[in-house]
Amino acid sequence: MKVPGPPRISVFRDEDAMAQALTTRIAAAIAANPAIVLGLATGRTPIRFYHQFASLVEQGRVDLSQASTFNLDEFLALPCDHPGSFRSFMDTHLFGRVNLAAERIHFLDGTARDTEQECERYEREIVAAGGIDIQILGVGTNGHIGFNEPAPALEPRAHRVTLAQETREANAGLFGNDPSRVPTEALSMGMATILHARSIVLLASGASKSVVIERAVRGPITPELPVSFLQLHHDVEIMVDEAAASRL
Ligand code: GLP
Numbered sequence: 001m002k003v004p005g006p007p008r009i010s011v012f013r014d015e016d017a018m019a020q021a022l023t024t025r026i027a028a029a030i031a032a033n034p035a036i037v038l039g040l041a042t043g044r045t046p047i048r049f050y051h052q053f054a055s056l057v058e059q060g061r062v063d064l065s066q067a068s069t070f071n072l073d074e075f076l077a078l079p080c081d082h083p084g085s086f087r088s089f090m091d092t093h094l095f096g097r098v099n100l101a102a103e104r105i106h107f108l109d110g111t112a113r114d115t116e117q118e119c120e121r122y123e124r125e126i127v128a129a130g131g132i133d134i135q136i137l138g139v140g141t142n143g144h145i146g147f148n149e150p151a152p153a154l155e156p157r158a159h160r161v162t163l164a165q166e167t168r169e170a171n172a173g174l175f176g177n178d179p180s181r182v183p184t185e186a187l188s189m190g191m192a193t194i195l196h197a198r199s200i201v202l203l204a205s206g207a208s209k210s211v212v213i214e215r216a217v218r219g220p221i222t223p224e225l226p227v228s229f230l231q232l233h234h235d236v237e238i239m240v241d242e243a244a245a246s247r248l
Contacts, residue, residue, distance in 0.1 A: 039135030135197035147188035
């Protein structure tokens with residue numbers, strides 16, 4: 001029996017090497033299980049991975065025709081074709097280039113009139129798909145994963161969330177670099193949704209992530225640093241470049 005240990009930490013020379021290693025890992029997982037269910041993240045960090053991975057699919061070396069995806073989160077009240085939506089981000093960086101079946105791409109709908117029902121629908125769809133096999137995560141400098149922001153308590157399941165100012169600033173790139181245009185709310189998978197994935201890969205790059213990575217690995221488990229909850233999972237790999245690993 002496998003004894004749960006601390007998260008595995010893999011340090012890479014740079015972001016390209018990190019993206020390459022993740023591409024190799026995910027391609028192998030799909031070869032072993034073509035009907036894989038992937039949990040996907042947005043943000044700057046996974047972009048290189050999505051590009052390298054999409055190239056493999058375009059070359060016919062990976063087949064996504066049986067695979068399903070569930071994205072972590074979406075801004076509230078943005079239509080999916082709004083250029084700032086996470087759905088547009090995914091269309092640009094991955095979905096527009098690969099052979100995923102449209103009906104197996106899953107997203108929280110930020111325009112749903114009843115957000116509670118929408119969150120319940122999403123949780124049910126994850127269960128109906130058989131659960132998430134590999135969840136890819138980035139991390140905010142404040143320790144958020146998905147849009148689970150630091151708070152006195154965390155929500156276990158998909159929920160509506162008010163974004164921290166720091167998070168809105170970090171996402172301003174999608175909104176003409178104007179933080180005031182970033183929606184104030186979002187829908188996000190919850191902490192239990194994330195922790196129920198069979199395996200988790202957390203990506204972080206750059207010196208600005210070094211403190212949060214150190215605290216994620218060495219600090220106490222606290223809702224004030226949502227990423228610290230990954231210490232509770234039995235199969236987590238933290239992939240970092242040398243800059244993000246500089247305090248480990
Ligand atoms: C957003 C996303 C997170 C992501 C974070 C980090 O807030 N909701 O899922 O991890 O950005 O972004 P970046 O990779 O750009 O640092």
